[in-house]
Amino acid sequence: MGNPKAFLTIHRQEAGYRPLHERVSDFGEVEQTLNSHDRKLQASRCMDCGTPFCHWACPIGNLQPEWQDLLYKGKWKEAYEVLENTCDFPEFTGRICPALCEKSCVLKLSTDEPVTIRENEAAIVETAFREGYIIPKHPVRNGKKVAVIGSGPAGLVVANQLNRKGYEVTVYEKHEDVGGLLRYGIPNFKLNKNIIERRVNLLKQEGVIFVTSTEIGKDISAKDLVDSNDAVCVCIGAEVPRDLPIEGRNLKGVHFALELLSQQNRILAGHTFDKDELINAKGKKVLIIGGGDTGSDCIGTSNRHGAVSVNQIEILPKPPVHDNPDTPWPMYPQVLKTTSSHEEGCTRRWNINSCRFIGENGQLKAVEIEEVSWEKGENGRMAMIPSGKKEIVEADLVFLAMGFVHPTQEGIIEQLGLAVDNRKNIAIDSRAAASTAKVFAAGDAATGASLVVRAMAGGRKAASEIDAFLSNK
Incomplete structure (x- = not known):
């Protein structure tokens, strides 16, 4: 580490929120940012702790100590390259992740002043976009096609991972715009939708195909989708909210x-x-x-x-x-x-x-x-x-606001005509009446409602399994 003793003299400094009287009058993002100098000072607090519990606690396995050190040294581009290796969309997690890493930071456990990991992550990716470090990548195509049902965090990760491996990926979204929970479930004051548009536009430039306002099982049959692709990944989320069936539930309001x-x-x-x-x-x-x-x-x-x-x-x-x-x-x-x-x-x-x-x-x-x-x-x-x-x-x-019901195989069959085995991330096409390993599941559709970062981790896992399956590994 560049300064292994900085945590002794530099305290945790959060960027904080915009003034209350100002932010309640609009839907702009409430969180502020630190300047580059203060951000590097915060990164310097990442100590040489020996066992990085932050990495252990992160569902996607971010290498926090590595990119904190690079950020402290002012190597923003290198910091982003390390971050991108484990996190597909740091601009999302850097804004809305509950920072499981910070809950396990040694400085949290010892002094209750964890490193500002989440904020540092957001600063790195925003700098990378601003400075032009992030440019479209155009992989060599391998001739195989994969369909992704759902464009939430899990679906976008599956698409990103497989597209960069050379697969032709088409993402089907039943709503009018791409993003799933990110688009429709999280308020703009936490995640401005321009952030989603920026990433989706990049994915389009890299070759990912998005088909919106199209519902599988209604506009396109699940059987046709399975038959026309080498693999299908179900990323429809946990869409059924937990209800409260008490007297008066049907009242307007x-x-x-x-x-x-x-x-x-x-x-x-x-x-x-x-x-x-x-x-x-x-x-x-x-x-x-x-x-x-x-x-x-x-x-x-x-x-x-x-x-x-x-x-x-x-x-x-x-x-x-x-x-x-x-x-x-x-x-x-x-x-x-x-x-x-x-x-x-x-x-x-x-x-x-x-x-x-x-x-x-x-x-x-x-x-x-x-x-x-x-x-x-x-x-x-x-x-x-x-x-x-x-x-x-x-x-x-x-x-x-009582959470969501865990998706069931029966529910997914009803919606898509696909029976998903949540334990193995593999499904059976019930309409084809034949066993197939072509259909996978990721995110909340496989695990039940959870965090965005866990859905992203599930997307990575499913993409790896699909690649192994189609590569005969």
Whole structure:
């Protein structure tokens, strides 16, 4: 390492967020950046720790110490080349990854001041784009064709990896634009869609073919797709949100979180919606059910709409603020997370169960909630204990942000006509009524809902398996 003792004198410095009063009035990215000098100082804090737990914790196996050292020395191009070897799209992970690496950084474990790995990663890739280090690559074609169903993070990684190995890759997307969750599930204030466009345009220049507004199993039969390609990779994500089937669920004003988020992203892209379709929180009392990142995104979006009030409830207990003895390293620390959206204004409550939605003339007016507690049963599992303490919370809009149901083989068969074996990343074409190893799965379609970075790791794994299969390795 260039300066193995820098961590002793230089403290962690985050770029922070744009001023609150400024950012809540637009959908621009909230996160700021450091100047090049301060960024190199932050990279110098990466110590010669011997065993880089950051690398171990990263789903895609980033070589953080190597590119931190190059960044510290001002070798931006070399730093990007090392980063690109393991991460297909650092501009995505550098913005939205929860930084599993930082949770395992030796400086996190010892002083609670981890290296700013995620921010440094974003700085490297943005410099690479700005300075022209990233140029289209044109591999020699091998004559084989691969179809990718879904253009989310897993699908884009599969396409990128196989395209660069010489395969002719066609990506099919049922929506009007490419990006999947990145495009429709993540607000612009976390990931500006120009960042996606920049990468997609590069992939197109390199030879990847994108076919949008095309649904497999509807516009193109799964059998035809399998028959016309040497391999197919299913990357359709985990698309079924977890519902809350309580009284009043059908009232107008109760929505899944992604109904709000995807519509808002489409509006920012220039789409228009009829009055009856439009979901807008302006002047309304908003209740968000679910305490995770998706719920946080609904908070930020509602505040930008001009909501009168925003409440977020979570059925589980409030996590500890700093350290959690129940989740020691190397487990992911289950501690209280306060996002930029939380800072913009909301009331948060924990140990709250939703009992029923209350309406008038078909329109949501309130939600009955109940305080609960949690106890460990004889089987070792936590059980929810109702308290009987109920109350009515006024609400004009409710957004359900409770995660997604794990995709099933039956669900994928119904959607695509393909039976996917999630254990082996290999599928059987049920319509052909014959066993085939031509169909693979990656990302949330194979593992269930998870992180973008894990979907990207799954995409790399599937691409490697497809290449081995088609190369007879």
